[in-house]
Amino acid sequence: MTTVPPPAPDAVHRTADTLLALDVGNTRLKWALYEAPHPGARLLAHGVQFLENIETLAEGDWRALRAPRWVLGSIVAGAGVRYRVEEQLELWDAPVQWVVPSQAEAGLVNGYDHPARLGPDRWVAMIGARQRLLARGEQRPCVVVMVGTAVTVEAIDAGGRFLGGIILPGHGIMLRALESGTAGLHVPTGEVRAFPTNTSDALTSGGTFAIAGAVQRMWDNLRAHSGQEPVCLMTGGAGWKMAPHMTVPFELVEGLIFDGLLTIARERFGAAPASASPASPRTSPPAESAHR
Numbered sequence: 001m002t003t004v005p006p007p008a009p010d011a012v013h014r015t016a017d018t019l020l021a022l023d024v025g026n027t028r029l030k031w032a033l034y035e036a037p038h039p040g041a042r043l044l045a046h047g048v049q050f051l052e053n054i055e056t057l058a059e060g061d062w063r064a065l066r067a068p069r070w071v072l073g074s075i076v077a078g079a080g081v082r083y084r085v086e087e088q089l090e091l092w093d094a095p096v097q098w099v100v101p102s103q104a105e106a107g108l109v110n111g112y113d114h115p116a117r118l119g120p121d122r123w124v125a126m127i128g129a130r131q132r133l134l135a136r137g138e139q140r141p142c143v144v145v146m147v148g149t150a151v152t153v154e155a156i157d158a159g160g161r162f163l164g165g166i167i168l169p170g171h172g173i174m175l176r177a178l179e180s181g182t183a184g185l186h187v188p189t190g191e192v193r194a195f196p197t198n199t200s201d202a203l204t205s206g207g208t209f210a211i212a213g214a215v216q217r218m219w220d221n222l223r224a225h226s227g228q229e230p231v232c233l234m235t236g237g238a239g240w241k242m243a244p245h246m247t248v249p250f251e252l253v254e255g256l257i258f259d260g261l262l263t264i265a266r267e268r269f270g271a272a273p274a275s276a277s278p279a280s281p282r283t284s285p286p287a288e289s290a291h292r
Ligand SMILES: Nc1ncnc2c1ncn2[C@@H]1O[C@H](COP(=O)(O)OP(=O)(O)OP(=O)(O)O)[C@@H](O)[C@H]1O
Pocket: 024, 025, 026, 027, 028, 029, 147, 148, 149, 150, 170, 171, 172, 173, 208, 236, 237, 238, 241, 242
């Protein structure tokens, strides 16, 4: 006769430690459920909704999820959207923590004039970028590019100080601005060409070169400042569209905001031993192993 073994304490523990990470952007909400609150944790489920469809989450995508132990999010939208997300989160009794950029967190120092006025998405993505560099033992200056509804390009020095960054319109906003701000311009999608010879190509190439050129400029600024070649990490849903047209060496990385949220979660919720400082490259877990 066989007996059913009790559930391994390990399995029970893992279920109890889940983290729901939220990236509420300008256009869409992205969510990811992790097995544990630290970089490299296994991804259990993930999804995305346009902000106008937030109301469907509790009854839809989230309905079958096991209640997360923690909820940690980055949100750039206003109080109205935040309230609507929090309403959906009432499905579980895990209170949400929204990241507010501070003077310093997870090994990153905030050089913004008013640290809390920095976009949380920018702050969290930079923390994710820093953690990636440290995990592979690289103490180098870093340019962080996020290509989405808006584009941001940040400069971080080798010591982990955010020096400053730029905000520019995303490709979509640039083209819509041209369409609405000119007399006779319409913007069907074109190709990126070195020397565009029709309107569609001229517009598409213009937007792409504006972003690539802005990254080049920040990369030059940071190299001049630090006397060292920066690493450039690019993320965001449209990153792959920019990739063929970049003029600086770069790496395309998926989900820097989620990497950052996991890094912050380790500090806030992780039962890490005292020696596991996220600022120490030796003790950071390898980020690549479980990367999506
Ligand atoms: N060819 C292109 N080159 C660069 N960017 C592009 C291109 N086509 C579209 N985009 C941009 O990509 C954006 C979509 O990227 P992404 O999926 O990261 O945005 P999002 O999730 O809607 O943004 P957010 O995180 O702010 O909500 C569009 O808004 C547009 O600005």
